[in-house]
Amino acid sequence: MTTATLPEPVTTAAQTKAPATLWQIAWRQLRRNRMAMFCLAIIVFYAGVAAYAEWIYWSYRLRQQPPPYKAVEFENHFANPSRQHLLGTDALGRDVFLQVIQGTRVAFEVGILTSVVAIPIAVVLGAVAGYFGRKVDDAIVYVYTVFDSVPYLLFIFAVIIVFRGLLANTGGGQTLSRYFDPGVVAAALGIGLTTWVGLCRLIRGEYIKHRDRQYVLAARSLGASSLSIMFRHIFPNVMHLVIINFSLRFPGAILTEVVLSYLGVGVAGEPSWGLLISDAKIRLWQGHWYELGGATIAMFFIVLAFNLFGDALRDALDPKLRTADAKAA
């Protein structure tokens, strides 16, 4: 794979579309990878389910009706799987299968919101540090060293506790929680604010490499501002790192959200896979495994698909980061 190297010497301000060839090459390579395509199909399927669940959620919410997944049939609680309730019902007689579907929505919301929080921080700080260097770089490296030194899960707890207080007690927080589930927002903020360091480090490294390249020099001599060089000229060349990071961050965010919700600091009030597993704990001991099985299997396939697809994407998009596996294959 020698063709996938960046064509930077010919890239000038007029040809910022040049990286498109990289995407084409990567796509061709991905398409040949049957495993990756299968995983992509799974991801698309889950995204469809999440969109469907989102539609259900909003359509009932806007009409201010209780959604079907929250419909309580108390006389029918702890029912076994049947044609009516594919995975049985929970302690309040709510349908477990519908809750698993809604869990997909919550997982996707957390996964996407986490990236919305983390990726801009990482890209801006990494770009500024790498491009300007010197004192700015020192300062930003110091900041991310500090953030990196706080134990991950405890830091998330701390951020969540603080934001839970803010969301419940301030005007802005209350407006925000009218549109988003406060648990989802708090979990996404917690995970996002603690996981931007890795990407920031990568981006900074790439910007240090790119800032002295000829195309940057050319852009600068044509009078491009620092801002435009950083984000219009260099950024397309490091874009692939962001995409790889997104697809590898997603499963991590889902797994963390489940743990947080289980511990009672994540999502509450909306069905999340973590809450389902937490409920299923008691039922498992009574010998019923459908609830646990449903949530676990739903979670397993999306995390597996993202893990495998992310790896394939990395091998396709970033030949320099290729694992020894890809070299051997």
Place this chain on the structure above:
Amino acid sequence: MLAYIIRRVLYMLPVVFGVALVTFVLFNVVGWDPASQMLGRHASKDEIEALRTQLGLNLPKWVNWEAARTQGWAHVFDSQWFMYCRQILTLDFGRSFASNQRISTLMFNGIVPSLALAVPIFFLEAIVAIVIALFAAYYRNTWFDRCVVVLCVIGMSVSYLVYILVGQYVFAYRLQWFPIWGFESVRYLILPVFVGLASGLGGEVRFYRTVMLDEMYQDYVRTAFSKGASRRVVLFKHVLKNAMIPVITHTVIAIPYLYTGNLLLETFFGIPGIGYLAVEAINSNDIPVIKATVMVGSILYVFASLVTDICYALVDPRIKLR
């Protein structure tokens, strides 16, 4: 060497300072009033005011100019920030809100159970993962290697909760091989240790396998084999030694997490460690305890990265001690 260590220790200080600043800003500046958050919605004004005084929240945030003017310059440090700094320096974080015990005592009592759980997991995991990874890398692209890779990815994709729930259900509840909950003898630790080991193994093996695979393609491996060295010698003497740098980074950086133990394992199996303490603190909105665990955890992490750097220098003579 000594000069290097001293310089690294001095470099630690600003990072610890930074972490203190971040936690302070998070809780005391950004955060909603901790006193009313801890007491909940139905607390009276007097109660909140009393707790605020107890936590020192009535003091100014950064610098107390007011007191300095009226009571002398030394009172300029009577502020929330300097109080927090004093707490960190003396490692005395006041009292827990939920149990009114000293936080330092609570954390100190939690260390032994946490370590009793985390240390065996740490060592077993490193040893087992490295051995499996070495063989997988040696037999690369055979059915053995493929199975290992597939199992690793599958293992990584199952939620940690499921390992614990199923492990506890099958081995403690169904088969009754181990006690379910508590911390009284070594028998109580066996199951959590194995659950922890099983849940972490996938990611670890995958990581080490990549490291080992990179080494396997090096020339020295071919040379060693062609001079007639046995497989055991090549794998465990040559490859392992050369792969030591990433291995050390990966293991030493995990050491501070030993102290939080395994939050979930501790809560599920009733092991009264620091992770258990942290989870309890979250459930009761016990902000002083959370602040203390975050801070102590960060200090330990910074220490561990110091140890990592010193280990690098010990393992790899090429690294210059500057």
